[in-house]
Amino acid sequence: MEIAELGEFGLIRHLTEDIETKNAETVKGVGDDCAVLDYGRDRQVLVTTDLLMEGVHFDLQYTPLKHLGYKSAMVNLSDIYAMNGRPRQMTVSLALSKRFKVEDLEDFYSGLRLACDAHGCDIVGGDTTSSLTGLAISITCIGDVEKGKAVYRSGAKDNDLICVTGDLGAAYMGLQLLEREKSVYNAQIREARQRGEDISSLPPFEPDFSGREYLLERQLKPEARKDIIEELAKADIVPTAMMDISDGLSSELHHICKQSNAGCRIYEERLPLDFQTAAMAEELNMNVTTCALNGGEDYELVFTVPLAMHDRVSAVPGVKVIGHITKPEMGLQLVCRDGTEMELKAQGWNPLKREK
Amino acid sequence: MEIAELGEFGLIRHLTEDIETKNAETVKGVGDDCAVLDYGRDRQVLVTTDLLMEGVHFDLQYTPLKHLGYKSAMVNLSDIYAMNGRPRQMTVSLALSKRFKVEDLEDFYSGLRLACDAHGCDIVGGDTTSSLTGLAISITCIGDVEKGKAVYRSGAKDNDLICVTGDLGAAYMGLQLLEREKSVYNAQIREARQRGEDISSLPPFEPDFSGREYLLERQLKPEARKDIIEELAKADIVPTAMMDISDGLSSELHHICKQSNAGCRIYEERLPLDFQTAAMAEELNMNVTTCALNGGEDYELVFTVPLAMHDRVSAVPGVKVIGHITKPEMGLQLVCRDGTEMELKAQGWNPLKREK
Numbered sequence: 001m002e003i004a005e006l007g008e009f010g011l012i013r014h015l016t017e018d019i020e021t022k023n024a025e026t027v028k029g030v031g032d033d034c035a036v037l038d039y040g041r042d043r044q045v046l047v048t049t050d051l052l053m054e055g056v057h058f059d060l061q062y063t064p065l066k067h068l069g070y071k072s073a074m075v076n077l078s079d080i081y082a083m084n085g086r087p088r089q090m091t092v093s094l095a096l097s098k099r100f101k102v103e104d105l106e107d108f109y110s111g112l113r114l115a116c117d118a119h120g121c122d123i124v125g126g127d128t129t130s131s132l133t134g135l136a137i138s139i140t141c142i143g144d145v146e147k148g149k150a151v152y153r154s155g156a157k158d159n160d161l162i163c164v165t166g167d168l169g170a171a172y173m174g175l176q177l178l179e180r181e182k183s184v185y186n187a188q189i190r191e192a193r194q195r196g197e198d199i200s201s202l203p204p205f206e207p208d209f210s211g212r213e214y215l216l217e218r219q220l221k222p223e224a225r226k227d228i229i230e231e232l233a234k235a236d237i238v239p240t241a242m243m244d245i246s247d248g249l250s251s252e253l254h255h256i257c258k259q260s261n262a263g264c265r266i267y268e269e270r271l272p273l274d275f276q277t278a279a280m281a282e283e284l285n286m287n288v289t290t291c292a293l294n295g296g297e298d299y300e301l302v303f304t305v306p307l308a309m310h311d312r313v314s315a316v317p318g319v320k321v322i323g324h325i326t327k328p329e330m331g332l333q334l335v336c337r338d339g340t341e342m343e344l345k346a347q348g349w350n351p352l353k354r355e356k
Numbered sequence: 357m358e359i360a361e362l363g364e365f366g367l368i369r370h371l372t373e374d375i376e377t378k379n380a381e382t383v384k385g386v387g388d389d390c391a392v393l394d395y396g397r398d399r400q401v402l403v404t405t406d407l408l409m410e411g412v413h414f415d416l417q418y419t420p421l422k423h424l425g426y427k428s429a430m431v432n433l434s435d436i437y438a439m440n441g442r443p444r445q446m447t448v449s450l451a452l453s454k455r456f457k458v459e460d461l462e463d464f465y466s467g468l469r470l471a472c473d474a475h476g477c478d479i480v481g482g483d484t485t486s487s488l489t490g491l492a493i494s495i496t497c498i499g500d501v502e503k504g505k506a507v508y509r510s511g512a513k514d515n516d517l518i519c520v521t522g523d524l525g526a527a528y529m530g531l532q533l534l535e536r537e538k539s540v541y542n543a544q545i546r547e548a549r550q551r552g553e554d555i556s557s558l559p560p561f562e563p564d565f566s567g568r569e570y571l572l573e574r575q576l577k578p579e580a581r582k583d584i585i586e587e588l589a590k591a592d593i594v595p596t597a598m599m600d601i602s603d604g605l606s607s608e609l610h611h612i613c614k615q616s617n618a619g620c621r622i623y624e625e626r627l628p629l630d631f632q633t634a635a636m637a638e639e640l641n642m643n644v645t646t647c648a649l650n651g652g653e654d655y656e657l658v659f660t661v662p663l664a665m666h667d668r669v670s671a672v673p674g675v676k677v678i679g680h681i682t683k684p685e686m687g688l689q690l691v692c693r694d695g696t697e698m699e700l701k702a703q704g705w706n707p708l709k710r711e712k
Contacts, residue, residue, distance in 0.1 A: 032439065033435040033436075034404040034439045036400050036401070036506050041397035044392050044393060045392070045401060046390040046391070047445065049481065049482060050449070050483050051450070053451045053485065053486070053488065053492065054488070056486050079389040080389075082389040083389050083390045091405045130412050132489070142403060147394070
């Protein structure tokens with residue numbers, strides 16, 4: 001169905017009419033000038049926002065819209081968890097070029113709603129408009145945290161342990177894999193065109209990713225670590241500092257150290273890696289440590305806890321201690337497998353930085 | 357200065373480092389995974405968001421970036437007032453193509469901050485990233501309202517008076533004027549090119565708008581009606597329904613009537629018009645009533661109050677009673693100057709609707 005048949009208000013109604021809000025804190029959701037929320041007296045409100053642009057943050061040639069909806073929600077949910085909070089509400093704005101159909105938006109929303117349902121988050125509003133070129137997605141997520149329990153980037157102290165969840169670098173390897181297969185496919189199309197063949201008879205872009213499913217899943221369907229926030233609460237651990245890993249571990253450690261006025265030492269041998277990540281890095285002749293440190297899009301958590309909590313934090317499933325916080329004059333150091341030390345550079349993903 | 361010299365984090369720091377938050381409700385602003393807000397027990401939280409795309413919502417050929425920043429803030433502030441609330445915090449996301457310089461962003465932010473300062477709103481976060489094509493601006497505004505005082509679209513009752521603030525249609529006339537001058541200028545450029553002249557020697561795009569300043573100001577520098585919300589509170593008036601006029605009065609009345617299960621009658625002769633609007637409409641051979649009803653971007657308020665409040669609401673400066681709410685079966689009617697009635701059509705601005 002053409003979006004123009006529904007128009008803006010018709011489209012919003014179509015996509016949101018059966019959304020039932022789940023949180024008592026959501027007084028009024030979609031359908032007025034604003035959403036109305038009620039948080040009571042004992043909680044603080046968290047707000048985070050992300051703007052995702054086609055061609056910069058995602059490639060629709062290999063990203064199904066349902067996955068894109070899911071991931072767009074996840075990257076925001078992840079920021080709420082990174083404050084030790086719980087997501088409650090989300091607004092979703094889309095700018096669409098003419099090539100999108102209503103069914104495409106239904107796919108996007110089905111992924112978005114799957115993510116929100118899994119994380120108990122209500123969709124309460126947004127904006128749907130047109131774009132002259134690609135798709136733009138802007139999501140704002142609102143959450144809450146008990147007063148005094150918000151975890152900032154600035155609280156890391158000398159000797160605190162540095163912990164990360166899950167494993168790193170897999171989403172980046174998934175991206176490399178998708179980009180490689182896309183190049184191969186596009187080259188086939190070009191060659192067929194040059195030979196004057198009918199390209200519509202070529203098979204669609206469906207490369208075989210068997211054995212690499214984990215890498216693809218990490219790239220296309222990341223999971224925000226709700227479970228870790230719940231486990232930390234159960235273990236009565238409030239981290240001293242925390243961030244989610246979106247731009248890469250190195251970049252996030254730079255933020256934490258800068259804002260905490262600290263340095264850090266992390267150990268290469270302690271970096272959590274999946275087997276598929278290591279195998280793919282070798283195949284692509286890339287350094288797997290660099291991928292783990294700078295790949296980004298892991299949507300894992302990096303956090304610090306006092307040294308005395310070593311045993312308690314080590315017992316939390318999915319958490320690994322990878323180093324410790326130091327005095328600021330020690331800088332940010334990576335201790336390599338051979339015992340040498342290297343300065344940890346923030347080479348994470350930065351779309352506005354000049355390429356060297 | 358090139359944005360690439362600063363990179364994402366450098367740019368954000370540069371644009372936000374001297375922002376001081378003004379509201380006690382802002383616990384933590386720019387610089388972490390989320391902003392942290394505290395609203396206490398007696399207030400509800402309002403959230404609204406807008407996504408503005410270059411070429412769809414604004415034209416940088418005649419929109420200075422400072423004005424664009426100001427207007428981008430205003431359209432969101434206006435939604436908070438439309439709920440009878442007060443704006444408190446704002447997040448600002450920008451996607452930038454390569455042609456923008458740091459100075460451009462400084463201009464944008466100076467307008468944005470001017471608007472936020474005038475309305476007591478803290479800038480608490482956002483996202484800055486790159487775009488392959490034009491500029492995308494996504495703003496989320498958060499406000500608060502005393503419990504029980506939020507005004508929805510759905511509360512209008514039979515016989516309620518329909519009130520509008522300010523005057524209508526001027527922003528639309530301003531847009532027509534700018535578009536006309538742009539066409540004239542671009543035609544001059546084209547002709548000079550065809551004659552093989554050096555177009556850099558042509559004067560810049562600076563048409564003479566004397567006598568039309570009000571129309572331009574309404575288009576380029578709209579004002580959200582904080583003053584009206586304050587005056588209504590002073591007069592102890594809580595409207596039964598309210599919206600801000602962004603898509604055009606007709607479109608907004610359709611929303612109010614639909615959500616309130618009501619009809620309405622408004623009077624052509626009561627529509628508030630500025631002299632410049634009427635003169636410009638005549639010059640362009642347009643129907644001024646159509647412009648007032650469907651032009652949009654007025655950022656005035658339309659609201660309903662019980663009939664018994666007639667004298668009290670008429671005494672509020674800048675408010676005009678233009679008609680009344682009816683039973684739903686009466687439909688939405690415009691009573692023309694000659695006494696005939698016409699159905700009120702929602703022909704407001706709708707970027708996703710097919711052009712007939």
